Amino acid sequence: MDCPIHKTNMPFTDTRFGKRFACSQCDMVSWNGNSPASQKTREARIGAHRAFDAIWKAGCMGRTAAYSALATYMGKSKKRTHIAQFSNDECQRVIEFTKELLNG
Numbered sequence: 411m412d413c414p415i416h417k418t419n420m421p422f423t424d425t426r427f428g429k430r431f432a433c434s435q436c437d438m439v440s441w442n443g444n445s446p447a448s449q450k451t452r453e454a455r456i457g458a459h460r461a462f463d464a465i466w467k468a469g470c471m472g473r474t475a476a477y478s479a480l481a482t483y484m485g486k487s488k489k490r491t492h493i494a495q496f497s498n499d500e501c502q503r504v505i506e507f508t509k510e511l512l513n514g
């Protein structure tokens with residue numbers, strides 16, 4: 411696992427959550443081989459997940475249907491619609507999508 415900024419190998423430590431790869435020169439972290447993210451992106455992903463989960467928890471639609479709708483909105487295939495792999499910008503779009511769906 412390489413840091414996307416420094417292109418250097420990120421050493422990992424074994425934690426009770428799995429393998430944590432971290433760059434020694436910046437705050438890029440990857441869990442269990444998922445795409446590395448900075449602190450800002452990790453926070454954005456948490457926010458996007460929380461917003462998105464509200465859709466199916468509110469009973470607006472099922473979880474699978476919500477993912478399909480999100481994939482369409484993002485212009486991605488369902489296979490590639492994983493919030494854990496989204497960039498900061500993509501996470502902002504997830505939040506916009508959720509707002510449109512819940513308020514629109």
Ligand SMILES: [Zn+2]
Nearest residue numbers: 413416433436
């Ligand atoms: Zn780095």
